[in-house]
Amino acid sequence: MPCIYAVVNQKGGVGKTTTAINVAANLPDLGKSGLIVDMDPQGNTTSGFGIDKSRLAGSVYNVIIEAADVNAIIRPTGVPGLDILPSHRSLAGAEIELIGLPRRERRLVYALDMLRHDYDYVIIDCPPSLGLLTVNCLVAAEYMLIPIQCEYYALEGLGALTHTSQLIQRELNPRLKIGGIVLTLFDPRTTLAWQVAEQVRSQYPEETFRTIIPRNVRLSEAPSHGMPITQYDPASRGAVAYHELTKELISRGAAANHHELTKELIAR
Numbered sequence: 001m002p003c004i005y006a007v008v009n010q011k012g013g014v015g016k017t018t019t020a021i022n023v024a025a026n027l028p029d030l031g032k033s034g035l036i037v038d039m040d041p042q043g044n045t046t047s048g049f050g051i052d053k054s055r056l057a058g059s060v061y062n063v064i065i066e067a068a069d070v071n072a073i074i075r076p077t078g079v080p081g082l083d084i085l086p087s088h089r090s091l092a093g094a095e096i097e098l099i100g101l102p103r104r105e106r107r108l109v110y111a112l113d114m115l116r117h118d119y120d121y122v123i124i125d126c127p128p129s130l131g132l133l134t135v136n137c138l139v140a141a142e143y144m145l146i147p148i149q150c151e152y153y154a155l156e157g158l159g160a161l162t163h164t165s166q167l168i169q170r171e172l173n174p175r176l177k178i179g180g181i182v183l184t185l186f187d188p189r190t191t192l193a194w195q196v197a198e199q200v201r202s203q204y205p206e207e208t209f210r211t212i213i214p215r216n217v218r219l220s221e222a223p224s225h226g227m228p229i230t231q232y233d234p235a236s237r238g239a240v241a242y243h244e245l246t247k248e249l250i251s252r253g254a255a256a257n258h259h260e261l262t263k264e265l266i267a268r
Helices: 016-026 044-048 062-065 087-097 104-113 132-140 158-171 191-203 217-225 237-267
Strands: 002-005 033-037 082-085 121-125 143-149 177-184 208-214
Touching: 002 016, 002 132, 016 033, 016 044, 016 121, 016 143, 016 177, 016 217, 016 237, 044 217, 062 087, 062 104, 082 158, 082 191, 082 208, 082 237, 087 104, 087 132, 104 132, 132 158, 177 191, 177 237, 217 237
Parallel strands: 002 121, 002 143, 033 082, 033 121, 143 177, 177 208
Antiparallel strands: none
16 A cells, blocks of 8 residues: 655645655655645646646546546656646536535545555645545545745644644544644745744644755746756755655654554554
8 A cells, every 4th residue: 555645735835736746756766656646726736747737638637526547547757656646627626516426525535546556655735725625635645744834824724734634533534644744935044934943843843854945946947847856956955855855754654654563563
């Protein structure tokens, strides 16, 4: 079974899609195969890999609404070892269409259960909201990866996200956990950035990743060229930071799995 991360924050502009793209793109370099799922109707993850959404024969919309075969929709990215389940603008209406469907919160779970390829990781880019699409992501995921920008109101909305995740844990997905909080858009020249980083670390010392993602022009430019930062400018500060973050994420996952296995063995 793959390790499934939902990259989630209902607050926009926090580097959510940038984080999803560049963590996923680093996985093959670290010996891990990956699938990135674009659940955002804006489709920025899809276009961020240079895929023309208007030419797609199918998308994640067809998978969750029409129960299309996910294996027929998945396509390769320009990164060897990384595939994508692309998005399309039709997904914007899925929130309403899902209401009338059976088991509406589990449509993505069923799709991922049908995967024929053995991926090591599935990275889900969630929409910037707490609607049914995001609920589908959180029900399918094992971990939440939460980007928080190092700016004013950084922790705004985290309480709502935590409350939603607790409801999902109780009612739909008891295995859902916080896989980590990522500090993004960090500008070391400002006192505010340091204050926010300190505040987040003090409130979430165990959950916050050591690696901080800097505010970096090259990270902003890469999507317009249809490339992850690993291909656009692998020597940039942003590329180095996301490489280190992905290493840390893999290491944390391995440690968590070891802990769970130990608990299981003790229980026996």
